Amino acid sequence: MSVRKIKDGVYAVGVNHWDRKLFDEIIPLPNGTSYNSYLIIGSQYTALIDTVDPALQDGLINNLKEFKDLKVDYIISQHAEQDHSGSIPKILEMYPDAKVVTNEKCKELLIEHLGIPDEKFIVIKDYDKLSLGNKTLTFIFTPWVHWPETMSTYLQEDKILFTCDFFGSHYATSELYAKNSEIVLEGAKRYYAEIMMPFRNFIKSNINKIEKFDFEIIAPSHGPMWNDPKFIINAYLDWISPVVKNEVVVLYTSMHGSTKVIVDELYNRLVENGIKVTPFNLVSADLGEIAISLVDAATIIFAFPTVLTGPHPLGASITYFVNAIKPKTKFASFITSYGWGGMTIKWVKEHIGNLKVEMLGELEFKGLPKKEDIEKVNEIVMRIVEAHKSIGIL
Numbered sequence: 420m421s422v423r424k425i426k427d428g429v430y431a432v433g434v435n436h437w438d439r440k441l442f443d444e445i446i447p448l449p450n451g452t453s454y455n456s457y458l459i460i461g462s463q464y465t466a467l468i469d470t471v472d473p474a475l476q477d478g479l480i481n482n483l484k485e486f487k488d489l490k491v492d493y494i495i496s497q498h499a500e501q502d503h504s505g506s507i508p509k510i511l512e513m514y515p516d517a518k519v520v521t522n523e524k525c526k527e528l529l530i531e532h533l534g535i536p537d538e539k540f541i542v543i544k545d546y547d548k549l550s551l552g553n554k555t556l557t558f559i560f561t562p563w564v565h566w567p568e569t570m571s572t573y574l575q576e577d578k579i580l581f582t583c584d585f586f587g588s589h590y591a592t593s594e595l596y597a598k599n600s601e602i603v604l605e606g607a608k609r610y611y612a613e614i615m616m617p618f619r620n621f622i623k624s625n626i627n628k629i630e631k632f633d634f635e636i637i638a639p640s641h642g643p644m645w646n647d648p649k650f651i652i653n654a655y656l657d658w659i660s661p662v663v664k665n666e667v668v669v670l671y672t673s674m675h676g677s678t679k680v681i682v683d684e685l686y687n688r689l690v691e692n693g694i695k696v697t698p699f700n701l702v703s704a705d706l707g708e709i710a711i712s713l714v715d716a717a718t719i720i721f722a723f724p725t726v727l728t729g730p731h732p733l734g735a736s737i738t739y740f741v742n743a744i745k746p747k748t749k750f751a752s753f754i755t756s757y758g759w760g761g762m763t764i765k766w767v768k769e770h771i772g773n774l775k776v777e778m779l780g781e782l783e784f785k786g787l788p789k790k791e792d793i794e795k796v797n798e799i800v801m802r803i804v805e806a807h808k809s810i811g812i813l
């Protein structure tokens with residue numbers, strides 16, 4: 420990605436990671452991602468907002484070299500995670516007089532993670548301003564989107580709000596703006612589901628905080644910028660709202676097909692009853708797609724066999740993940756096939772403490788499901804139907 424001008428004196432200097440396949444070594448990236456860095460050249464001082472993942476730092480360096488006689492005075496660090504901060508040491512080498520401008524918490528994390536020396540920092544407080552001459556930055560603390568130190572930066576004269584991970588999307592593109600397309604929104608939802616959803620409760624207060632500023636562009640640190648900020652803010656408000664959709668997510672695996680018989684039965688009966696069902700075979704499912712589905716789903720069904728007295732390891736792993744990302748799901752049900760005995764359902768129930776779900780039935784059956792097990796499926800389906808009706812989504 421070469422340098423792109425956003426406004427007079429404001430440039431996108433970050434890089435696309437077109438071929439990155441996994442984020443956090445776990446979430447697939449069908450459309451890659453980007454690490455955005457923004458250069459703001461004021462009449463007196465120049466600031467760089469965030470850097471890029473160190474794996475691609477040469478791209479940032481080459482972009483900065485396109486500016487003749489550039490001197491960076493301030494590196495604004497909005498988030499200490501390495502995909503945005505990891506190239507700060509290299510930029511400090513290039514511009515030894517530059518100072519890292521950030522909050523106290525971020526400073527502490529940057530020292531711990533990157534070993535940046537104490538004397539390199541200027542510590543700012545919530546709503547502090549920094550003048551670059553004809554351009555003014557205001558720092559707005561937006562904690563827990565998604566680390567404790569995260570903050571946003573408002574560029575008053577150009578009405579741009581830099582938000583780092585907040586409103587980011589996993590989407591590598593040569594376009595500057597998101598154009599509100601479904602595909603970018605999907606990338607934003609993929610990002611939200613893994614990274615932001617666990618901190619849903621902090622998002623509303625952060626949106627209230629930023630909305631006091633008059634901005635026309637949201638410039639995140641992943642994916643394209645939003646020149647229709649309402650579009651992504653409204654998407655976030657929808658995702659964090661307590662409202663769930665008439666959808667069931669089935670997380671299943673089956674070694675010899677026994678659990679799968681029940682999953683198929685559940686699928687057919689739920690669909691017959693007008694409920695959207697998304698089954699994910701844990702062997703091959705894209706974890707990002709599972710997380711995306713859980714942003715809206717009213718109900719989760721955990722369905723996997725018993726292995727070595729507990730859940731199949733893929734079942735244990737997904738249970739841990741779902742519990743960690745804390746979806747707003749309201750109902751859950753549990754299915755397992757076993758050979759001689761085990762504790763699978765008990766284990767799963769004990770490991771979903773973060774989910775505020777009403778349990779809508781469970782089915783533990785030996786070997787292949789029998790007639791009475793199939794009948795039990797109907798009971799579970801009717802409970803799900805009633806539950807969805809009770810909250811007015813069916």
Ligand SMILES: Cc1cc2nc3c(=O)[nH]c(=O)nc-3n(C[C@H](O)[C@H](O)[C@H](O)COP(=O)(O)O)c2cc1C
Pocket residue numbers: 672673674675676677678679723724725726727728729756757758759760761785786787
């Ligand atoms: C490696 C392995 C370990 C198993 N461990 C247990 C166990 O500890 N307790 C049990 O009741 N069944 C155990 N089983 C039996 C399965 O739970 C049983 O065959 C079940 O019906 C498989 O369901 P599926 O066809 O959906 O994979 C084990 C099976 C395998 C392959």
